Amino acid sequence: MSIEQKQNSDLLVSLKAKGLRSTKQRLCVYNIILEKRDHPTADDIFLRVRKKLPKISFATVYNCLETFVDCGLVKKINLDRSSSRYCPNLSPHAHFKCATTGKIIDLPINSEALNSLNSIIPDGFSHVGFDLSFHGISNPNN
């Protein structure tokens, strides 16, 4: 089974679990997000998907993305007021935005650092999720 087929079957399961239909637009958008994992914006995704599905609309891209976020398949990240970006990395991680290259890099968060993050939250607060981003200059080798 190819990686893409594996990915599609993940998608099918997740959609079915939510009572959602499998469409070629959803499959294509999902594969595009998994392909480069470069934190594309909705517009980036629209342009890439249109190469394969020239008739797809912007609204459909947004619909698909919202569906995936609701299913927990994709994370929406808002580093600033510009476009939201979409990330298929579901394990605990932070984002580092390089001021020089503009690239966004995933930084894994180990359990020790995760505990430390939890310690910031006062007792009695129920903690559902977090967003952590850094900005600076990444290593030139990256």
Added chain:
Amino acid sequence: MSIEQKQNSDLLVSLKAKGLRSTKQRLCVYNIILEKRDHPTADDIFLRVRKKLPKISFATVYNCLETFVDCGLVKKINLDRSSSRYCPNLSPHAHFKCATTGKIIDLPINSEALNSLNSIIPDGFSHVGFDLSFHGISNPNN
């Protein structure tokens, strides 16, 4: 010297250091941000400032806010795609957004947790700043 005078003198020093002029609009916007410290949006600020300066424009509020952010007097926070919010707390802290009340609470970050955050960043990366936010349910007493 009143707290407001102290605050204004901070602003005057910071503006002067950047070669910027002191205007009644800037003083008023700055005081509004310091007053309630409830992470107001630009629109919130506009409405509050207009009570004191009825002729102020939206563009001026945005200009002031951008100036303050550039001076490092105020932090701009983007928790989601809705309006940016402005925060005068300059010490290291995270934000907790309560899903029930919608309130945003500052959570101080001690030096231990700060070190832990730094440990997430790979060697060779120069780290300029971070943004950390949590969402969940805050303690009902808050």
Added chain:
DNA sequence: CTGTGTGCAAAACGTTTGCATGCCT
């Protein structure tokens, strides 16, 4: 006086909506 900051209106930008049509199940 000089020119930066302001007020106004319109534009820009990313995203969402309403509605008719298409297609998955």
Added chain:
DNA sequence: AGGCATGCAAACGTTTTGCACACAG
């Protein structure tokens, strides 16, 4: 066959812009 998903265009909310005027230094 039924109804959810799509495509289109227009609307939306937030923020930025261009320009003439005001006022701080």
